[in-house]
Amino acid sequence: MAYESSVPYRAGTEGYTSFRIPAVVRARSGHLLAFAEGRVSSAADSGTIHIVLKRSADAGRTWGPLQVVARNGNGTAGNPAPVVLDSGRVLLLQVHNAADATEDRIRRGRVPPADGRRVWLQHSDDDGASWSPPREITDQAKLPQWRWYATGPGHALQLRHGPYTGRLLVPANHSTPPTDPQDSGTEPRYNGGHALLSDDDGATWRIGYTDSYSYSHSHSGGDSDTDRSVAPNETTAAELPDGSVYLNARNEAAAAWRRVDAVSTDGGEHLVRPFRPQAGLAGPAVQGSALHLGDRGALLFSGPAHPAARALMTLRTSRDGGLTWRTAHTVGGLPAAYSDLVRLDRHSVGLLYETGDFSAYSTITFRRIPVEEPT
Incomplete structure (x- = not known):
């Protein structure tokens, strides 16, 4: 099936060597806001990187000029995690670090805290046309022991059902220090997942659930350690019609289980059980995106479906809250990597994803995809 598509970001243009890490939300006005990391001098994950934005007033068919939302x-x-509040305000969580603070150095504990991963927040009250200065929230969002840290990437949530209506939930991940001083701290088992929560529209934040193998949780939101075969990394979340939250994460610990998932029934404070393998979502080690379509709709997941390579972007669907999955649309057989989903209208969703003819990182492309509605 052919889909209507556009290309908001193309590597090597507009002053950037590479664009990566897409995130997309629909503002209250209907404008689409497509965020990305604009990597200035190389495609590397560290260095001079800006959070950039393009807006669309026609459901992603065309895009306005590039805006630089955040510099450090x-x-x-980087790691844009936007969410649109009921008031119309758009919040953008993000992470900053020094140019030479690579992930490897941070995980090994070789970066001073001031240069390491720190959490910041911005907002817009005009659908992304202008933005507040960034405000740091690291002391609320990150435990002192954590080394690596990332928000999302991809859209965050404002819960709309049940007793936690209005709560903001931002899926995030972290790494913990090794218990053995001789260990570097770079092993997959030191990855963990957690949520950031706010009950006052982002004025204050706290850590909700945490799930990791090696860290002994010491704060009130901590959950029991997960199994050695599971190391949650980049995490996506979707609210189910009953108000529970479905969480799906990239797994770094076991090659056989690249996706793991969990559920929270108390608004992200705790998990019903630790993350465990989700064999119904086969694919490589990569970020993915989850989106629920509403009371009678399905739960969707976007991500590459090739078993070993970042390729074959596919939309999969679940009618039982993420227990089982089937393929809904194969978007294309080309290289593809990170993605984010947004609801456009009753009949379609938008997919913002990394892809290209020979590299997954040549463009960030937007596609409009029809969705099935129950009769």
């Missing part, structure tokens, strides 16, 4: 001097501002 010559360092990194």
